[in-house]
Amino acid sequence: MGRTIAIAGGGIVGRVLAVALASQSHLNVRLIAGPHPAADERASALAASARRMLARLGVWQAVAVEAEPMRGMVITDSAEGDLVRPEVLTFEGETDGHPFAHMVPNETLFRALKARCAALGIEEHAETVTFYDEDAQGVVVELSGGGRITADVLIAADGRHSKVRQIAGIGVVEKDYGQCGIAGTVSHELEHNGIATQHFLPAGPFAMLPLTGRRSSIVWTERPEFAADIARMDPMLAGFEVERVFGLSLGRITVEKPLQVYPLRSSVARDFAAGRVALAGDAGHVIHPLAGQGLNLGLRDAAVLAECLIEAARIGEDPAAGLPRYVKRRRADTVQMALVTDGLNALFSKRSSLLRAARSVALGLVEERDKLKSLFMREAAGLEGELPRLMRGEAI
Ligand SMILES: Cc1cc2nc3c(=O)[nH]c(=O)nc-3n(C[C@H](O)[C@H](O)[C@H](O)COP(=O)(O)OP(=O)(O)OC[C@H]3O[C@@H](n4cnc5c(N)ncnc54)[C@H](O)[C@@H]3O)c2cc1C
Missing domain, CATH: 3.30.9.10 (D-Amino Acid Oxidase, subunit A, domain 2)
Structure with missing residues (x-):
């Protein structure tokens, strides 16, 4: 019997992770998708690194005409x-x-991911996680329909009010x-x-x-x-x-x-994993949308998480052994992005004319320096820092 990864949450992050695991490894994937999402009229700014990942996973092709x-x-x-x-x-x-x-409409991306999950034969449950328990052997996940799933690892991709995060006892630092x-x-x-x-x-x-x-x-x-x-x-x-x-x-x-x-509120989990559970996407961090980076952070979680779980399984380890490596690789990046978006919102939402003059001078300095500008562009493209393989466009 192969190893199994259960994913709570059939939003964009949960589905990208499911596709990454099912297409790049022999791990069994069980997607506990949750309720059918309400209509989403938003579109997301997907960074170049996210586009590379979606192309490698065979999803971008279905999204490209509306991007x-x-x-x-x-x-x-x-x-x-x-x-x-x-x-x-x-x-x-x-x-x-x-x-x-x-720019990609969220509905377009969601539909493309749902079709890719079906094409890969991913087992999907239209239920919610109500409880889980774990021991040295694995995790038993209880579903709203009364059924149970056993897995080696449970990923919480169940959004900002994550039930799995609450059961795991992981607190959040929040700001309204x-x-x-x-x-x-x-x-x-x-x-x-x-x-x-x-x-x-x-x-x-x-x-x-x-x-x-x-x-x-x-x-x-x-x-x-x-x-x-x-x-x-x-x-x-x-x-x-x-x-x-x-x-x-x-x-x-x-x-x-x-x-x-x-x-709008920000919330960053105090830890990104506990035992056999790890958090991905909004379950781990919610940031102000002003820089269009929330989903991009979640996709980077999925890319790194897939790499850590697959690498552990390939060398015969329990996949849960990959979770501390995931936390180590994601923590600093996430906290930094949360602080930057929070700071920008605070700085720009002030009415003081003195502050406005200071902002103009600071941004004017960036405007005049091509090197700084190209660094900003690479940040926005998600190409700075240590990139997971999928975001370099490579297979795991
Ligand atoms: C106005 C606005 C604009 C934004 N624009 C951008 C942008 O341009 N670029 C960008 O990168 N980000 C943007 N974001 C952020 C981005 O939308 C979110 O970060 C992203 O949608 C989070 O995806 P997710 O899959 O983690 O969570 P969600 O989309 O919340 O998905 C969670 C899923 O879990 C399911 N679920 C819930 N409870 C359970 C349970 N108990 N068991 C199982 N499943 C469960 C739900 O049904 C849902 O399907 C924006 C946010 C806002 C508010």
Whole structure:
């Protein structure tokens, strides 16, 4: 009998891990997918490293037609009521001959992953994990339908409110931003030319991110009361609000469907593994969406985790022996990204004009230095630091 990895959570991170394990090794994979996800109108900025991984796993091919390359980014910083938005930083170009990121609708990626899981014959349970127990031999996972699964390792990819993390007794360091992210798709009269725009406004950042055609995905950070009003608003009126805040640089804007609201908080688990359980994706860390890095971090977890579990199994070890190596490789990167996004949000959401002047000077220094800019681009492309093999486009 081969070794078995159970994965709790059939979101994007859980499914990418399932595909990585099933396509790169002989490990048995059991996916406990949880409830069918609600409609997700968001799109994600997938870094170049994530694209390489999805291509290696045979998923990118199904996503590519709906993926829009990001060719550049414009960052502005303005005070309340400013009519002109001063550009403080601009990026344009490619890293290693490819766009530094692609915008991909979450639904498209989810559907492609579900199809790839089915094609690989991954055993999937449309149930939730209600409890688990472990001993030296393995872990027994109890399911909401009354069944049980035995496995060598259980991965918690069950999202920000992770039940598995709670059963494992792993605490989190949390912060409520008192902000909401308003997300959805808009269409506009003019071409975006692959350029993403991020306006740093006093209530928080507003991002207009290029999708295929004359469409963009917005992520708009606002106070919760205002966000709730926007979500209730008729899409036509919501379109006027988007124009008021974003401006008319893309011509008239139409909101395609009612906008969705996500309360924003950060949360980082105090540990990423306990015994035979490891955390991946939002179960381990939730960060502010302003840098578009939450899912990218989760995909890096999946790439490193697959490598550690497969390497342990290949040399005849219990796969659980790979978990401490996973924690060692992921901890610093995650904490660093959580601190950077937290710091940027705090720095840019302040109304002080003195602070705004200091920000302009600091970003102006980056703007004038090509080396620093190309370092920023490589960071955004997920190409800095020690890359797991899948993110280098290699097999495990
Ligand atoms: C407005 C907004 C914009 C964002 N934009 C970006 C971006 O551009 N780029 C980026 O990289 N990131 C972005 N993010 C972050 C990104 O969306 C998340 O990090 C990512 O979706 C997390 O995926 P996940 O699979 O870890 O968790 P989830 O998507 O939450 O999936 C968890 C899964 O677990 C299942 N589940 C729950 N409980 C159980 C249980 N007990 N047993 C079994 N299964 C269970 C659920 O049904 C679900 O399917 C954004 C976030 C927000 C809020």
